[in-house]
Amino acid sequence: MKLSVTDRIEVRPAQSCDTDLARAPWDLDAMPGYGPGASRADVIPEPVSRPGQLPQAYREMSEEELHGRIVAAKEALGERLVILGHFYQRDEVVQYADFVGDSFQLANAALTRDQAEWIVFCGVHFMAETADILAREGQQVILPNLAAGCSMADMADEDSVEAAWEDLCAVYGVDPGAIEPDAEGKLPVIPVTYMNSSAALKAFCGRNNGIVCTSSNAAAVLEWAFERAHRVLFFPDQHLGRNTAKAMGVPLEQMPMWNPRQPLGGNNEADLLEAKVLLWHGFCSVHRRFTTAQIDQARAEHPGVKIIVHPECPMPVVDAADAAGSTDAIKKFVAASEPGDTIAIGTEINMVNRLAAEYPDRTIFCLDPVICPCSTMYRIHPGYLAWVLDGLLEGEVHNQITVPQTQARDARTALERMLAAKPR
Numbered sequence: 001m002k003l004s005v006t007d008r009i010e011v012r013p014a015q016s017c018d019t020d021l022a023r024a025p026w027d028l029d030a031m032p033g034y035g036p037g038a039s040r041a042d043v044i045p046e047p048v049s050r051p052g053q054l055p056q057a058y059r060e061m062s063e064e065e066l067h068g069r070i071v072a073a074k075e076a077l078g079e080r081l082v083i084l085g086h087f088y089q090r091d092e093v094v095q096y097a098d099f100v101g102d103s104f105q106l107a108n109a110a111l112t113r114d115q116a117e118w119i120v121f122c123g124v125h126f127m128a129e130t131a132d133i134l135a136r137e138g139q140q141v142i143l144p145n146l147a148a149g150c151s152m153a154d155m156a157d158e159d160s161v162e163a164a165w166e167d168l169c170a171v172y173g174v175d176p177g178a179i180e181p182d183a184e185g186k187l188p189v190i191p192v193t194y195m196n197s198s199a200a201l202k203a204f205c206g207r208n209n210g211i212v213c214t215s216s217n218a219a220a221v222l223e224w225a226f227e228r229a230h231r232v233l234f235f236p237d238q239h240l241g242r243n244t245a246k247a248m249g250v251p252l253e254q255m256p257m258w259n260p261r262q263p264l265g266g267n268n269e270a271d272l273l274e275a276k277v278l279l280w281h282g283f284c285s286v287h288r289r290f291t292t293a294q295i296d297q298a299r300a301e302h303p304g305v306k307i308i309v310h311p312e313c314p315m316p317v318v319d320a321a322d323a324a325g326s327t328d329a330i331k332k333f334v335a336a337s338e339p340g341d342t343i344a345i346g347t348e349i350n351m352v353n354r355l356a357a358e359y360p361d362r363t364i365f366c367l368d369p370v371i372c373p374c375s376t377m378y379r380i381h382p383g384y385l386a387w388v389l390d391g392l393l394e395g396e397v398h399n400q401i402t403v404p405q406t407q408a409r410d411a412r413t414a415l416e417r418m419l420a421a422k423p424r
């Protein structure tokens with residue numbers, strides 16, 4: 001069945017949590033607050049000028065024409081091209097992806113397509129940066145819409161993390177440039193960045209004995225870090241950090257929040273000395289919407305319902321659910337269920353809808369009754385995909401993501417530590 005753009009996503013502005021979604025994604029290309037390195041507070045000087053904006057012709061093309069162009073370009077480019085799609089992408093984009101997966105799987109998928117000259121990443125900016133960091137020399141990574149950022153990733157910037165690091169080193173009595181293990185063979189603190197962060201922060205971790213994690217390996221990564229250090233500075237997502245460390249037995253009292261706008265992150269020295277995990281004050285605006293009241297309602301209305309949520313959800317929600325896991329873990333949870341089961345899911349709506357369509361013999365629904373797609377993932381529209389693929393056919397690379405070499409080298413160090421960190 002061929003659906004129209006609006007049919008497939010069923011975004012009805014009045015019911016959506018984000019009014020941006022009622023607009024065409026190209027209306028938002030030049031708006032501040034999203035995209036590479038942007039923060040919600042950034043003011044972009046007039047006249048607004050951003051590279052890589054979608055030409056008018058592609059904004060006006062019919063769905064059929066876009067489809068024809070994408071299919072033809074894929075065929076012509078063959079093995080020279082690989083298209084990666086995150087689970088949160090809309091269906092009308094996912095249909096063209098050679099790999100669909102979570103952020104960890106997509107980082108690995110980029111590695112396995114050595115012969116591809118171009119990696120077109122249908123996801124968000126930090127994912128494309130990661131692909132570029134891991135790509136072999138000569139491969140080019142393309143993000144079809146440069147305004148596809150991640151508001152959570154933007155909540156930790158390099159300057160604030162560097163400043164926090166200096167403060168922490170002062171409290172722990174070490175020189176930030178030369179941190180050595182103590183008599184126990186442990187460092188005072190190790191930085192751990194969630195994959196959802198800029199390349200600059202991954203590089204910061206690489207330079208400072210740190211590591212990257214994703215939602216599918218956060219526990220293994222924290223174990224790795226605790227073998228080497230007394231504590232961890234975890235950024236940007238407080239919820240993933242808290243949920244993971246709590247499940248490993250770290251008491252909440254030893255997980256103070258680090259608010260970059262306050263002196264010592266809003267803590268006193270004694271708390272910082274006692275801390276095991278310092279949680280950056282960041283969150284995902286999509287997953288923050290899930291509540292225990294929604295879980296209570298789902299259990300009341302659907303006795304026997306199984307509930308799984310993403311670990312970016314707040315701790316009370318994760319505690320009240322039957323399971324929590326990365327997007328791939330959610331997919332596997334559904335695959336392992338039985339026909340006739342009812343499953344409520346706490347994650348992005350495109351993924352939930354796709355699972356519901358894949359398993360029509362089960363009742364699968366989103367915990368949040370208000371439709372809440374990730375508004376930045378949603379910025380990848382087939383129009384952008386057709387445009388970047390047509391560009392490749394014409395010998396032009398639009399919207400290439402290039403991480404500067406030194407930054408890429410340090411970030412790769414932190415990513416390779418992650419890829420090597422195996423659960424015990």
Ligand code: 13P
Nearest residue numbers: 102103104214215326327
């Ligand atoms: P995964 O690592 O589970 O793919 O999640 C990425 C993400 O952005 C979740 O909001």
Ligand code: SF4
Nearest residue numbers: 150151152284286374
């Ligand atoms: Fe970022 Fe949240 Fe969107 Fe994931 S769902 S890309 S964390 S804003």
